[in-house]
Amino acid sequence: MKEFAFDIKLSAVVRVKASSEKAARKILPEVLDSLDLTSCEIDGFNDSQGVKNVVLTEASISMDDEEGPYLFEIDGEDVA
Numbered sequence: 001m002k003e004f005a006f007d008i009k010l011s012a013v014v015r016v017k018a019s020s021e022k023a024a025r026k027i028l029p030e031v032l033d034s035l036d037l038t039s040c041e042i043d044g045f046n047d048s049q050g051v052k053n054v055v056l057t058e059a060s061i062s063m064d065d066e067e068g069p070y071l072f073e074i075d076g077e078d079v080a
Contacts, residue, residue: 001052010059014069025068032061 014032018024040056071079 005057021071021074028069029061032059035059 014028016024016028016031018027042054042056045051045053073079
C-alpha cells in the first residue's frame with residue numbers, strides 16, 4: 001500500500017484543569033507545542049475500504065494573538 005499525506009485544517013476542543021483561566025491560557029501554547037503525535041493512530045478499517053490505518057503525524061497551533069483561544073465552557077457550564 002502507498003501512504004498519502006494530506007495537509008488539513010483541524011479544530012479541537014482542549015480542556016485544561018487549572019486554578020484560573022489565566023493560568024490555563026498561559027500553559028496552553030506550551031502544552032500544545034510539545035504534543036507527541038506518534039501514537040495518534042486510527043485503526044478499524046477493513047480491506048474492502050482499501051485503507052489500512054490513518055495516522056496524525058503533525059499539528060500546528062493557530063490562536064488569535066489578541067484574544068487567544070475562545071473560552072466557551074467552565075466546569076461543564078456554558079460561558080455567555
